[in-house]
Structure formats: structure tokens, C-alpha cells
Amino acid sequence: MTNQTIAVIGTGVIGNGWIARFLAKGFDVIACDPAPEAEQKTRTTVEKLWPSLKEHGMHESASLNRLSFTDDIETAVYEAVLIQENVPEREDLKKSVLAQIDKHAPAESIIASSTSGYKPTTLQEQCVVHPERVMVAHPFNPVYLLPLVEISGGAATSPEALERARNIYESAGMKPLVMKGEVDGHIADRLMEALWREALHIVNDGHATTEEVDKAIVYGAGLRWALMGPFLTFHLAGGEKGMAHMLEQFGPALKAPWTKLEAPELTPELSEKVINGTKEQSGTQSVAELEERRDQFLLKLMRLLQEENYWPAEKVDSNV
Structure with a gap:
């Protein structure tokens, strides 16, 4: 594994996150971005993250020296076992870049897009060499x-x-979820968008502030979801008979108008409520300070999940 090379195309927030992860897990990484200051920004970012990555757990051969940089796609992908594309979310740009990667990458390489909005069938349309690995x-x-x-x-x-x-x-060190087919927004983003839509309605209708909505998640659903997710949470809500009783007891109420099926119009007034609300929530803390607090919290939470030997796709022996 340590001799495998990863190519990361595009070094924005997501691209740099991939670079940091792959380096920490002992891969050689070739980053590719034509922007003049891209290399310095990437190296600065990864160096800043390195202490947190050490705390999270590194491969014994992890090293910042295993990162190299180029502005040429052909050079970047030449020996890569995986090419991770992270260019801006524009269909024409992504198709063009992926086609270039497909043209030059080794036949056995995996070509993967980090897109949150496009389906793979769309993205592989211009990949005529080996579309089966896109x-x-x-x-x-x-x-x-x-x-x-x-x-x-x-x-x-x-x-x-x-x-x-x-x-x-x-x-x-990842937990891959291989989807059965393709769908707009994938899985997790669809779920998050539904919650985001309802949150905007609640703020827009004046039922709660942004801070109050966040508290409702942090001190309620969010704590349960960190371990079990929505389905197992509702399974427990049914008592000894589990989900069967939950659906029998509460199922008819699902027809009630609990949800707004369309997102509210993002009017200037709603934007102002959301912007001012989050400014008030963050107070004097900068985005960088909030990110550091988030990362330290995630490290603690993931250690707890590891102690519980738990991942939702796995069965836990209740006798342990």
C-alpha cells in the first residue's frame, strides 16, 4: 500500500482534505492545480492539519515529504492507482478534466470525482478510453x-x-458506502438537504432562530444519530416490538403535514435572518477557530465510536 500513488486534481478545500488524508495514511500524493499559489496554499494547509492527523492516527510511513506538485494532468496521473478529481462544480469543466485524465491514466487506475451534484453516468460521457473505471x-x-x-x-x-x-x-481509513445505482445528491446529501430545507422554513416562518434550530439538533437528534442513524433510532422508539410497533403506532401520523415539501424562496429577508443569525452564534470566533473546535470534537467523537466498535453497516455481538 505504501508504494501506491494517489493523484489529486484540484486543490480547494476538498482536494486539500483528500491530500492530507492520503498522506497521513502512508500514500505518495501528486497534487495538480494550475493556480499560481496553489502549491504553497496546499502545503500550508496540510502542515496546519498535521498535528490533528497525528492525534487521529497515522500510518508509520506517513510523511509530508511524500507530497509533490505539478500543473500538468498527464504528469500527475502517470503512475497513479487512484485519481481523485475535485475541480469546481461545473459540468463542462468536470467532463473535460475527466476526459483528459482518462486519456493519460494507466488502464488499471480508478478515476473518481468528488462531486456532490453530478451523476457518474453524466461525468463519464466524454471518457472514451476506459469509462468503466470512472x-x-x-x-x-x-x-x-x-x-x-x-x-x-x-x-x-x-x-x-x-x-x-x-x-x-x-x-x-475510510468507510466506503457503495451505492446501488446512482441518484441525484447521492444519499447523505439528500438527507442533509431535507433537514436544511426544513430548517430554512422554520427560520423563515419565525418559529425559531438559527441558534435554536442548531440546539434542537445538537442536544436532540444529533446525539442519537452519531451512533445509530434515523432508522435504528425509530426502531428503538417502538419499544420491545421495535420498528413494527413504531410504524403501527405513529405511521398514520406520517400523512400529517409535518414537512414542507419545497424549499422556501431564498428572499433577501430570509438570507438576512440566516446570515445575521449565524454571525450572532459565532460571536467573536473566527471560521478558523470554529474549524479547530469542530476538528477536536470530531476526534473525540470518533474515538468513542471506535471504542464502541461500531459502524452502522456492521452487526455488533450483544454478548460482548
């Missing part, structure tokens, strides 16, 4: 800490490529 691998910010990666294949993607991708991401 897919979506959507991470979550901060990529260097959060383990979930949603892997989705398109019409041309082969099952073998998906399995190879799963193995690579697992070796980078």
Missing part, C-alpha cells in the same frame, strides 16, 4: 477526518472497478 466518490468535509465516502458507478462503470475503489478507500 465513478463518483463523494466525501464529507472535513475529508481528512470524516470517514464516509459514497461510491457510485455510472452506466459504464464495472463492478470490478467499484470493488477496487472500495479497497483503496478502506486502506485510507
